[in-house]
Amino acid sequence: DLDKLTQMSARLDNAIADAGRSPDEVRRVLNVSGTVTDGASNGPLDGPVDQWVDELTALATGQRFDTFIFWGEGDGQLERFAEEVVPAARGQITAAS
Numbered sequence: 681d682l683d684k685l686t687q688m689s690a691r692l693d694n695a696i697a698d699a700g701r702s703p704d705e706v707r708r709v710l711n712v713s714g715t716v717t718d719g720a721s722n723g724p725l726d727g728p729v730d731q732w733v734d735e736l737t738a739l740a741t742g743q744r745f746d747t748f749i750f751w752g753e754g755d756g757q758l759e760r761f762a763e764e765v766v767p768a769a770r771g772q773i774t775a776a777s
Contacts, residue, residue, distance in 0.1 A: 704744065709749065713750075713752070716765060
């Protein structure tokens with residue numbers, strides 16, 4: 681639930697600020713699970729490479745997640761994530777920064 685994730689991220693930002701630190705100083709790690717497909721989107725983190733790249737970029741730039749732990753569902757998913765999604769997402773995140 682991305683709305684819930686946004687709310688939790690805002691609470692974390694507030695707690696970090698209350699502690700006198702900048703939210704940018706804190707690493708944010710997110711477990712992501714789903715399927716990289718060749719077809720149409722089946723929902724969040726369940727679709728083609730471009731969808732994954734856009735969603736991870738939004739999480740990195742909007743919620744400041746800097747590390748994603750991938751829990752692929754199915755054979756060959758880790759390879760697709762590592763070889764297709766990660767390089768494209770890094771490039772898009774860098775360009776957005």
